[in-house]
Amino acid sequence: MPGDIAAAAEILGNAKRLVVLTGAGVSTESGIPDFRSPGGIWSKYDPREFTFDRFCASAEVRAGYWDMGASLYPMLRDAEPNAAHRTLAALERKGGLQRIVTQNIDGLHQKAGSSAERVIEIHGTALEVACLSCGWRTDRDSIQQRFADGDRDPHCDCGGLLKPATISFGQAMPERETAMAFEDAEAADAFLVVGSSLVVYPAASIPGVAVEHGASLVIVNREETPYDTHADVVLQGTAGVLLAEIAATLDLPITDA
Numbered sequence: 001m002p003g004d005i006a007a008a009a010e011i012l013g014n015a016k017r018l019v020v021l022t023g024a025g026v027s028t029e030s031g032i033p034d035f036r037s038p039g040g041i042w043s044k045y046d047p048r049e050f051t052f053d054r055f056c057a058s059a060e061v062r063a064g065y066w067d068m069g070a071s072l073y074p075m076l077r078d079a080e081p082n083a084a085h086r087t088l089a090a091l092e093r094k095g096g097l098q099r100i101v102t103q104n105i106d107g108l109h110q111k112a113g114s115s116a117e118r119v120i121e122i123h124g125t126a127l128e129v130a131c132l133s134c135g136w137r138t139d140r141d142s143i144q145q146r147f148a149d150g151d152r153d154p155h156c157d158c159g160g161l162l163k164p165a166t167i168s169f170g171q172a173m174p175e176r177e178t179a180m181a182f183e184d185a186e187a188a189d190a191f192l193v194v195g196s197s198l199v200v201y202p203a204a205s206i207p208g209v210a211v212e213h214g215a216s217l218v219i220v221n222r223e224e225t226p227y228d229t230h231a232d233v234v235l236q237g238t239a240g241v242l243l244a245e246i247a248a249t250l251d252l253p254i255t256d257a
């Protein structure tokens with residue numbers, strides 16, 4: 001049943017326990033490229049360079065990571081939410097939205113007005129830095145500045161390695177948050193995917209869990225996904241445009257946060 005805004009709006013508008021999964025595609029209209037589209041981040045950087053094991057093992061790899069951050073992090077920090085993020089915040093204000101599980105590391109859902117406790121950042125956040133030994137956290141600006149000032153391998157006061165608080169390839173997912181995302185999916189009566197290729201696991205399996213437990217599924221993405229055949233409604237196109245149409249159908253006020 002592709003392309004039916006009214007059908008999608010009815011499912012989302014009537015949901016009592018809506019869970020949303022967002023991927024890089026929800027933020028491309030905010031100027032942050034995704035990983036897999038042509039011109040995406042991975043056509044410029046090689047992900048194999050930045051596995052968790054390599055980061056931990058080599059000061060040279062760590063310096064390369066902070067160096068990549070010097071160009072990528074300001075883009076993430078300064079991006080502004082778009083109509084898709086704002087529609088999701090409006091759905092929360094309306095009531096019935098239980099959780100946004102995001103694969104993104106850009107903090108744009110919170111910037112758009114979604115409350116922090118309703119957002120699970122399943123791949124962490126690029127806006128903070130964490131110590132891999134004692135867990136101390138701080139904002140990323142101060143550590144990028146230390147790197148810019150000549151500290152090529154920033155460490156914590158405890159001696160531990162500092163790393164942006166994102167989940168790298170080969171790094172364990174945050175246990176509590178991942179478990180919560182699956183629990184929310186099991187309890188959902190409706191599930192919305194926005195801007196995810198649904199090929200990165202385990203996040204990609206969350207919509208399937210929701211459907212197995214009886215949720216209706218709406219997918220908004222520019223290209224096909226492996227879960228389209230399980231969806232009640234598939235809207236293929238631009239997230240900001242399609243979510244703004246859904247917001248208009250539901251008469252949801254879209255405001256800046």
Ligand code: NAD
Pocket residue numbers: 022023024025026027028029032033034035036037041103104105106123194195196197198199200220221222223237238239240
């Ligand atoms: P992905 O790159 O695998 O897929 C993004 C999907 O969004 C693609 O199918 C693409 O066609 C679609 N898309 C792109 N722009 C769109 C738009 N405007 N409207 C609708 N669809 C659009 O991303 P993913 O599934 O999130 O998976 C992978 C990883 O990417 C995650 O681990 C995440 O941490 C990381 N990532 C995050 C950011 C960010 O924080 N903004 C950016 C790049 C990558």
